[in-house]
Amino acid sequence: GAGVSQSPSNKVTEKGKDVELRCDPISGHTALYWYRQSLGQGLEFLIYFQGNSAPDKSGLPSDRFSAERTGGSVSTLTIQRTQQEDSAVYLCASSPRRGKGHQPQHFGDGTRLSIL
Amino acid sequence: SQQGEEDPQALSIQEGENATMNCSYKTSINNLQWYRQNSGRGLVHLILIRSNEREKHSGRLRVTLDTSKKSSSLLITASRAADTxxxxxxxxxxxxxxxxxxxLTVNP
Structure with missing residues (x-):
């Protein structure tokens, strides 16, 4: 499987707990993106990593959200003290590079997060 | 940053018919991309059209871009149930x- 891999595929947790979502991008892709998709909605940009540059965190909705990308590959999105409004599908995408004209993004199947 | 607005929000057709979806935007862009998402899955890239291009084809897909009207359309010809x-x-x-x-819902 050479595609973007996300885990877990589903996560149910209680309000107030912390959760970690993982993304394995396509090997060699230097750009990695996290999005959030609420039911029946479009994609909300969260954060973007490009190589060794500082990440673009402008889409993170609150300081409870953070993400890191270790070794330029695997990324983890962490949500602390989860709230019910955090329930959504969290999608990760990668692309070969980011240029002036964006490259097509390759998506994982997402993590469906449900906060009870 | 601006967001494209798709129209219609929902479309239901019979197999074999053509489906047309539109996207309008407000300010200049570098390129415009179309993606498909099957239920419960991630998005799949379909076509990228650059701002200096007017039309692109890929199989049964045809994308147009009118930068003067700030709009793009995606046409799926001879639709199949699997295009839902x-x-x-x-x-x-x-x-x-x-x-x-x-x-898009394509009815068999």
């Missing part, structure tokens, strides 16, 4: 900004 999905346009500015999508 949500279709999103994405605008390329500093970030790739996705619209809310058109939900």
């Amino acid at each position: 999905a949500s279709y999103f346009c994405a605008l390329s500015e500093e970030k790739l900004v996705f619209g809310k999508g058109t939900k």
Whole structure:
């Protein structure tokens, strides 16, 4: 499987707990993106990593959200003290590079997060 | 940043018919991309059209871009039940900004 891999595929947790979502991008892709998709909605940009540059965190909705990308590959999105409004599908995408004209993004199947 | 607006929000057609979805935007873009999302899955890239291009084809898909009207259309010809999905346009500015999508249902 050479595609973007996300885990877990589903996560149910209680309000107030912390959760970690993982993304394995396509090997060699230097750009990695996290999005959030609420039911029946479009994609909300969260954060973007490009190589060794500082990440673009402008889409993170609150300081409870953070993400890191270790070794330029695997990324983890962490949500602390989860709230019910955090329930959504969290999608990760990668692309070969980011240029002036964006490259097509390759998506994982997402993590469906449900906060009870 | 701006968001593309897809129209219609939902479309239901019979197999064999053509489906047309539109995307409008407000300011200049680098390129515009169309994606498909099957239920419960991630998005799949369909076509990228650059701002200096007017039309692109890929199999049964045809995408047009009219920068003077700030609009793009995605045409799926001879639709199949397997084309049932949500279709999103994405605008390329500093970030790739996705619209809310058109939900297409192709009835057998």
